[in-house]
Amino acid sequence: MAGFGLEWIQMSYLAEVDLGSSFRPFGALQNLFGFVPNLFRAQTLLPRIIEAEAGLAAAVLGKDRALPRSQKELMALVVAAAYGDTYCFTQQHQTLCSLGVADHQLDQIVRDHHEAGLSRPDTVLLDYALKLAMAAPWLSGKDINLLRDHGFTDESILEAIVVTGLTDFFCTLSRGLDPPHDFQPRPIPGSSKAPQADLRSYAGGTAGPYLPTVELSPERFPPFALFLERFGLIPKLFRAQTLRPDLIEAEADAVRKVLGPVDILSHVQKECIFLVGSAANLNTYCVAAHCEMLRTMGVSMEESDQIAVDHHHAELSEADKSLLDFALKLTARSSEFDREDIELLRRHGFSEKHILEAVAATALNNFFNTLQMGLGTTPDYDTKHVFGPKEAHLSSAVDRPRERAQLDPDAELVGRVQNGDLDTFEELVARHSRRVYRTLMAIIGNVEAAQDAMQDTFLKAFQHIGEFQGRSKFSTWLVTIANNTGVQRLRERRHIESLDDVPSKADAEFRPRQIRAWAEDPEQLCSQAERRELVERELMKLPVKYRVVLALRDIEQLSGQETAEALGLGIAAMKARLLRARLMLREALAPHFVSSAKRTGP
Amino acid sequence: MITCDEFMADLGNYLEGDVAVEVRRQLEHHLSHCQICQVVYDSTLKTVKIVTDSGSFDLPDAAAGPIKDKIMARIRKKSVS
Ligand SMILES: [Zn+2]
Numbered sequence: 048m049a050g051f052g053l054e055w056i057q058m059s060y061l062a063e064v065d066l067g068s069s070f071r072p073f074g075a076l077q078n079l080f081g082f083v084p085n086l087f088r089a090q091t092l093l094p095r096i097i098e099a100e101a102g103l104a105a106a107v108l109g110k111d112r113a114l115p116r117s118q119k120e121l122m123a124l125v126v127a128a129a130y131g132d133t134y135c136f137t138q139q140h141q142t143l144c145s146l147g148v149a150d151h152q153l154d155q156i157v158r159d160h161h162e163a164g165l166s167r168p169d170t171v172l173l174d175y176a177l178k179l180a181m182a183a184p185w186l187s188g189k190d191i192n193l194l195r196d197h198g199f200t201d202e203s204i205l206e207a208i209v210v211t212g213l214t215d216f217f218c219t220l221s222r223g224l225d226p227p228h229d230f231q232p233r234p235i236p237g238s239s240k241a242p243q244a245d246l247r248s249y250a251g252g253t254a255g256p257y258l259p260t261v262e263l264s265p266e267r268f269p270p271f272a273l274f275l276e277r278f279g280l281i282p283k284l285f286r287a288q289t290l291r292p293d294l295i296e297a298e299a300d301a302v303r304k305v306l307g308p309v310d311i312l313s314h315v316q317k318e319c320i321f322l323v324g325s326a327a328n329l330n331t332y333c334v335a336a337h338c339e340m341l342r343t344m345g346v347s348m349e350e351s352d353q354i355a356v357d358h359h360h361a362e363l364s365e366a367d368k369s370l371l372d373f374a375l376k377l378t379a380r381s382s383e384f385d386r387e388d389i390e391l392l393r394r395h396g397f398s399e400k401h402i403l404e405a406v407a408a409t410a411l412n413n414f415f416n417t418l419q420m421g422l423g424t425t426p427d428y429d430t431k432h433v434f435g436p437k438e439a440h441l442s443s444a445v446d447r448p449r450e451r452a453q454l455d456p457d458a459e460l461v462g463r464v465q466n467g468d469l470d471t472f473e474e475l476v477a478r479h480s481r482r483v484y485r486t487l488m489a490i491i492g493n494v495e496a497a498q499d500a501m502q503d504t505f506l507k508a509f510q511h512i513g514e515f516q517g518r519s520k521f522s523t524w525l526v527t528i529a530n531n532t533g534v535q536r537l538r539e540r541r542h543i544e545s546l547d548d549v550p551s552k553a554d555a556e557f558r559p560r561q562i563r564a565w566a567e568d569p570e571q572l573c574s575q576a577e578r579r580e581l582v583e584r585e586l587m588k589l590p591v592k593y594r595v596v597l598a599l600r601d602i603e604q605l606s607g608q609e610t611a612e613a614l615g616l617g618i619a620a621m622k623a624r625l626l627r628a629r630l631m632l633r634e635a636l637a638p639h640f641v642s643s644a645k646r647t648g649p
Numbered sequence: 650m651i652t653c654d655e656f657m658a659d660l661g662n663y664l665e666g667d668v669a670v671e672v673r674r675q676l677e678h679h680l681s682h683c684q685i686c687q688v689v690y691d692s693t694l695k696t697v698k699i700v701t702d703s704g705s706f707d708l709p710d711a712a713a714g715p716i717k718d719k720i721m722a723r724i725r726k727k728s729v730s
Contacts, residue, residue: 472724476717481708488706498716505720506727558657562685565692570699582703601700607665626661633689633696640695 059089059226060389072101085226096407099304106297113203117146122176123214128157128235132218137233158237168197179211183420184329191257208421216414222381223406234465234513255423260289270299283424311404320374324412326355327379335426366395374409382518457521483529489598490533492587504529526613561637569640585635593628
């Protein structure tokens with residue numbers, strides 16, 4: 048639902064500043080991509096973070112050592128598509144086109160890379176990237192051996208792991224910041240057909256670490272000296288990458304620039320973000336590492352264990368809990384992440400820079416989690432919790448966008464329309480016209496105007512269907528458009544009612560006045576037609592914001608989460624408004640349904 | 650024992666089935682002792698049911714087809730031009 052408002056103006060979630068043309072990381076990014084992607088411009092509030100990211104990107108993508116650039120970009124493309132990230136997908140698509148790969152071939156690769164005429168090694172490489180990105184807890188040594196069997200060297204396997212991690216990093220940033228598109232956004236082809244079942248096969252076999260290492264001494268290799276100073280040891284996660292010291296250098300630089308400073312978020316706050324993110328990713332290694340880091344900062348093992356398992360019951364301030372809610376959602380349910388999550392942090396007093404740093408820390412955590420899963424390193428510290436495939440089956444923590452898309456009954460039809468099948472849209476109109484009409488009637492209250500607005504709603508939906516990314520269900524997205532369209536119409540018609548989205552105190556302070564008991568079965572007191580007329584009439588007397596919330600929750604019977612999404616509200620604000628609306632309607636209906644009411648109808 | 654104001658403050662979450670076990674116990678204890686909150690709770694539940702069952706604002710069957718055709722005609726016209 049990102050970027051989708053009344054005015055269709057797309058802006059990133061956070062403020063930007065001008066760093067001038069001499070800002071060096073922008074030069075590096077320019078070299079790498081041919082331009083400076085908006086993903087990085089959206090982070091100008093904290094230049095040190097852009098420096099870290101540009102350094103990582105240059106080390107991972109910029110050097111033609113083991114894997115050629117086009118192979119790396121292809122991995123990034125299928126992973127971004129699997130995450131349902133239109134921004135990153137579009138950018139990788141553009142890069143691959145500039146490297147000379149044909150449009151239609153890219154679409155076919157994303158739809159099904161097994162049927163795209165790729166070489167066997169390329170196919171195996173993409174299989175691996177998808178499994179690492181989507182089902183990392185199911186990886187084992189056998190997956191690595193399969194790559195070796197197809198001619199991949201240890202260094203190229205290391206590159207494949209780091210490229211996949213970097214894609215997770217950038218997709219998380221894109222979800223958390225929602226940068227404006229650099230190019231005409233490209234719909235992700237055929238994303239409803241996902242090979243989830245194949246990915247979740249656990250071959251068993253050898254435990255990690257999977258790749259050979261070489262000896263690097265901390266005296267001669269500064270990053271290791273940094274780790275010794277910071278962690279008291281050199282984490283195996285970094286030791287496992289000694290085939291490529293330049294990668295370790297870039298990663299150490301990112302650790303220093305994102306985690307080092309305490310001018311914005313504190314060390315404890317950042318470690319907690321890493322901890323809840325790692326737990327959500329079922330990463331035993333990283334959970335143990337961050338529990339240990341927190342212990343050195345004075346947080347007991349019991350306390351950090353509680354934060355990893357359920358931070359809501361940990362002894363944290365409400366602001367810190369909301370910060371961890373934010374990181375957890377961006378990690379595990381990023382398809383549901385939107386502007387409201389940013390607003391929630393603002394309401395808890397976090398500044399733009401705080402929020403940016405929280406997004407960057409969450410993204411960097413995903414990067415390291417993916418690396419660790421790919422490298423298979425054993426923990427540096429004792430582990431209290433072992434997260435693995437068994438727990439993954441019980442947990443929804445690996446709920447990535449593509450899996451959610453499969454839960455949406457409209458996903459397949461929407462995918463077809465996105466691929467240019469116009470006739471299929473008719474089926475979507477048929478499925479949803481009643482829902483859209485009822486929503487519009489509840490807002491506008493006039494049959495002709497509502498039918499007119501209904502046409503506009505579906506036209507807008509069709510025009511913008513390329514932007515629909517499955518972050519919410521299609522039906523919720525459609526109701527959002529209906530709501531926006533209806534409110535706009537109403538404003539044009541009346542110029543009076545305002546819909547302030549700030550939860551007003553009045554929402555909470557409504558006092559019931561009618562306190563006579565209602566009849567046992569009030570619906571027997573009048574006919575269906577009479578009840579409908581009564582409800583419609585009394586609903587239309589309520590202010591528009593109350594009748595909309597009632598229409599979505601109690602007439603459409605959307606879930607609480609969907610209602611909040613469609614209205615662009617937080618759950619708490621939606622609930623306060625809903626209760627107020629129900630209580631107001633209750634007052635209006637009471638005279639007709641109290642137990643002494645005569646059976647004469649309203 | 651919680652007060653009526655405290656009950657009202659949690660009523661929204663209670664109706665949405667979104668309260669912790671301990672809070673639910675307190676709310677239900679209050680309900681069993683307080684006639685007024687009992688009436689408010691009961692009649693609000695009934696209000697929700699009446700609204701849901703009312704069929705309000707339903708699109709008449711006869712109107713659905715023609716509107717769909719108009720929408721598709723406008724879309725086809727746009728994508729041709
Ligand atoms: Zn009471």
